[in-house]
Amino acid sequence: MTQQGVRWTADQVLALAPDPASRTAGSRLGAAGAWSGAGSSGEGTVWGLCEGGGSTPYRTVVDVADASGPAYQCSCPSRKFPCKHALGLLLLWSGGDGVVPxxxxxxxxxxxIAGRRTRAEQKRTAGRSDSSGSSDSAGPKAARRRAERRAERVTAGAVELEQRLADLLRGGLASAEQSGYGLWEETAARMVDAQAPGLAARVRELGALAGTGPGGPVRLLEECALLHLLGQGWLRRERLPEGLAATVRSRIGLPASADGPAIRDRWLVLAQYDTADSRLTTRRVWLYGAGSGRTALLLSYGAAGRAPELALPVGLALDAELSAYPGAEQPRVALGERFAPPAPTDVRPPGTTTARAAARYGEALRDDPWLDSVPVTLDRVVPAPDGDGWQLADADEDAALPLTPAARSRPGLWRLVALSGGAPVRVFGECGHQGFTPLAAWPEGPGEVVPLC
Known part of the structure; x- marks a missing residue:
């Protein structure tokens, strides 16, 4: 599609931004006045010189035609990926009007460009050679021994955690507030030592809930129950169905490979957003398969303060293979071979009602009790105020879903309200125990996807 002159929209370009500051700075550089020598090969390569603070302009080049995904190169000192200059150049290119001839x-x-594509081909060739080569017979045995030793450490950590939860409930939840966050951080550190990062993360969540107000003790008790359930699931994992046992291993934090069969499809990029803590930046990319009808999740990670490398433009479709990770109703997948660069599509995921969306989340909890939300597309819903919050109301039924507190504070809410204007829209998002978080929307008639995150 790129070769035929079809260009991305401004929303699709800005969806690649690693953070809101880069989005704002890139938007300012999307005007011709900042650039000189801008041009395009007509095959998805765009370049230009951008005036900066020094005497020499920054050299910026972007390749959107490679099947492995968009790539960027800029001589600026920014550590963000893509930088504001790459975003500005893509915005200039997406505007058309002959500004980038x-x-x-x-x-x-x-x-x-030549060097990058040569390295990509060498990497693909090396991958094929590795997959066809013979494996070392000592490798699987050593891996089994390491897995057994780790399982023993996780078991010891789960037993210790059970004892600490029992001590907490015996002393009363009020004691958790008096002990402060240090109690939870020390417990989390013990779970890290036991090589159970999933348990450690949930323990830290307990620390964040202690002393959070009138509803804090209730939420603390709920999370303690889920943590207890996870610990018991691990200690009794051999009695569980394989799907649920795989979910327990995943929630504990044990490494797993995407060993499901590869599914080739045209995957519509529904949404992309980042979450960050002091240790890691996690990027979530939701995809929908036009042929398979499957909704899948790609996860990518970056060091704290740095955006992950994987970036896919929302609203475009990717011809690629995906492989699923183990686990009951597990949406997470690994991205395999890509056969063409992302291209425009008119595919939309089918929608459902708010009542059915809530039921779908309830059904998913049977396979994964620790699940925060499920991906859902709502059809013919209208955003409407609901007291101090907002909700998505069915246009044809007397039912609605409240928006999560996080969704109410995002600027995407006002984009959704503006897109609707009181008329029904189709909305993709995450439906969970706190409500619905909208991530992308389409007007009822013809129109492109509008990112909401």
């Missing part, structure tokens, strides 16, 4: 790439851009 077709032409021959300068030597510096041509050299980078």
């Amino acid at each position: 077709r032409g021959e790439a300068p030597k510096w851009a041509e050299h980078w």
Whole structure:
């Protein structure tokens, strides 16, 4: 599609931004006045020179035609990926109007593109060679021994955690507030030592709930129950059905490989957003398969303060293979071979009612009691105020879903309200125990997806 001159929209470009500050700065650089020598090969390569604070302009080049995904190169010192100059150049290109004419790439851009594609081909060739080569017979045995030793440490950690939860309930939840966050951090550190990062993360969540107000003790008790259930699930994992046992292992934090069969499809990029803590930045990318009808989740990670490398433009479709991770109703997948660059599509996921969405979450909890939410597309819903909050009301039924507190504070809510204007819309998002978080929306008639995150 890129070769035929179809370009991305501004929303699709800005969806690649690693954070709101980059989105704002990139928008300011999306005007012709900041650029010189801008051009395009007509095959998905865009380049240009952007004036900066020094005497030499920044050299920026973007490749959106490679099947492995968008790639960026800029001579600026920014550690963000993509930087504001790459975003600004893509915005300039997406606007059309002849501002970025077709032409021959300068030597510096041509050299980078050629080198990148050569390295990508070498990597693919090496991957095929590795998969066809014979494995070391000692490897599986050593891996089994490591897995057994880790399982023993996790078991010891789960037993210790059970004792600490029992001590907490015996002393009363009020004692948790008096002990402060240090009690939970010390317990979490013990779970890290036991090589159970999933348990450690849930313990830290308990620390964040202690002393949070009138509803804090109730939420604390709920989370203690879920943590107890997870610990008991691990200690009795051999009695569980395989799907639920795989879910327990995943929630504990044991490593797993995406060993499900590869599914090739045209995957519509529904949404992309980041969450961060002091240790890690996690990027979630939701995809919908046009042929399979499956909704899948890609996870990508970056060091604290740095955006993950994987970035896919919302609203475009990716011809690629995905492989599922183990676990009951597990939406997480690994991205395999990509056969073409992302391209425009008119595919939309089918929608359902708010009542059915809530029921779907309840059904999913039977397979994964620790599940916070499930991906759902709502059809013909209208955003409407609901006291101090907002809800998505069915246009054809007397039912509604409240928006989560996080969704109410996001600017995407007002984009959704503006898109609707009181008329029904189709909305993709996450439905869970706190309500619904909208991530993307479409007007009822023809129109492109509108990112909401």
